Amino acid sequence: MQDSILDAVGSPLVQISSPEGATIAAKIEGFNPGGSAKDRPAREMIAAAEREGTISPGDRLVEPTSGNTGIGLAVASAARGYDLTIVMPESKSPERRKLLKAYGADLELVDGEMEDARQRADRIAEEEGAVQMGQFENPANAEAHYRTTAEEILQQVEGREIDAFVAGVGTGGTITGTASRLREEFPDMEVVAVEPERNAVLTRELSEGSSDESDGVLSTGEDEYQGMGPGFVSDLLDTDLISSVETVALEDAEAEARRLAREEGILVGQSSGAASVAARRVAERLAKPELNCSEASTDLGESAASDGGPRDGRDDCPLVVTVFPDSGERYLSTGMFD
Numbered sequence: 001m002q003d004s005i006l007d008a009v010g011s012p013l014v015q016i017s018s019p020e021g022a023t024i025a026a027k028i029e030g031f032n033p034g035g036s037a038k039d040r041p042a043r044e045m046i047a048a049a050e051r052e053g054t055i056s057p058g059d060r061l062v063e064p065t066s067g068n069t070g071i072g073l074a075v076a077s078a079a080r081g082y083d084l085t086i087v088m089p090e091s092k093s094p095e096r097r098k099l100l101k102a103y104g105a106d107l108e109l110v111d112g113e114m115e116d117a118r119q120r121a122d123r124i125a126e127e128e129g130a131v132q133m134g135q136f137e138n139p140a141n142a143e144a145h146y147r148t149t150a151e152e153i154l155q156q157v158e159g160r161e162i163d164a165f166v167a168g169v170g171t172g173g174t175i176t177g178t179a180s181r182l183r184e185e186f187p188d189m190e191v192v193a194v195e196p197e198r199n200a201v202l203t204r205e206l207s208e209g210s211s212d213e214s215d216g217v218l219s220t221g222e223d224e225y226q227g228m229g230p231g232f233v234s235d236l237l238d239t240d241l242i243s244s245v246e247t248v249a250l251e252d253a254e255a256e257a258r259r260l261a262r263e264e265g266i267l268v269g270q271s272s273g274a275a276s277v278a279a280r281r282v283a284e285r286l287a288k289p290e291l292n293c294s295e296a297s298t299d300l301g302e303s304a305a306s307d308g309g310p311r312d313g314r315d316d317c318p319l320v321v322t323v324f325p326d327s328g329e330r331y332l333s334t335g336m337f338d
């Protein structure tokens with residue numbers, strides 16, 4: 001029995017359909033109590049502020065967020081006794097608004113994108129004395145992934161080497177925290193960032209001076225994915241960790257999310273679809289087709305490894321680990337599964 005819902009944070013690592021000669025495994029973050037990876041930084045940012053004496057139960061918190069961090073903070077605020085205001089762009093899905101209200105948070109919608117939400121939250125903090133958790137700058141965001149996401153992955157791969165880690169970038173907390181811990185174990189591991197094709201600020205930042213933009217594909221634009229590609233490079237993102245960047249168009253990400261639901265029984269959101277597309281590209285590049293890697297269990301509820309059978313030898317297969325940040329239930333009203 002757990003003492004609090006906040007102790008129930010954690011998610012499974014699941015093998016997904018992989019190209020011949022490689023294995024892709026995804027961390028299914030929709031399993032967290034608030035339904036996304038953001039439960040981790042939400043819990044850690046509040047705990048860190050409590051340790052520093054900046055906040056104590058009963059205080060007012062404010063945060064600009066496209067939704068998942070808000071929901072994570074709403075879960076943690078309900079469990080710890082904080083009064084929470086969330087500022088988010090009007091364009092985000094109605095499920096997110098309803099969820100925030102269900103957890104008792106106050107919601108302020110702004111006309112515009114995340115940058116506008118950030119400015120409004122700054123004003124509320126300044127004028128009304130609310131404390132911001134500051135997910136785009138707060139080291140506790142990345143620290144949460146360093147201490148939990150990465151540690152879980154290390155246990156879940158059961159001694160297998162990880163060849164590449166692929167993750168979508170919003171605040172950069174997931175990729176910075178998780179990759180820095182995994183690199184301590186696997187110094188040669190590739191770290192691949194994923195961002196929207198039509199809002200590719202990271203691609204531009206990391207290839208400064210290149211002429212990639214001339215084809216009109218790589219440009220900054222509106223924040224079309226929910227949670228990924230905020231339109232600026234976050235202070236928290238450690239760009240030195242990144243080996244390469246993959247861009248994925250929203251329609252390809254959504255098609256992949258539909259495929260994951262229909263063919264694999266994994267219901268995930270847009271940025272998970274993008275992570276899956278990018279992870280497959282990386283796995284195809286690293287694959288050793290002469291190896292038998294993607295042998296799946298044929299018995300329900302029983303791993304093929306348990307009898308020392310077809311999984312033998314798979315430990316040599318290139319392993320790509322990715323993160324599916326949230327559940328597809330959060331996107332039903334957008335029509336992406338229709």
Ligand SMILES: Cc1ncc(COP(=O)(O)O)c(C=O)c1O
Pocket residue numbers: 036038068069168169170171172173174175226227228269271272325326
């Ligand atoms: C759905 C979704 N995908 C991806 C991300 C990116 O994660 P991070 O902010 O850790 O970079 C987020 C973050 O809010 C998200 O909500």
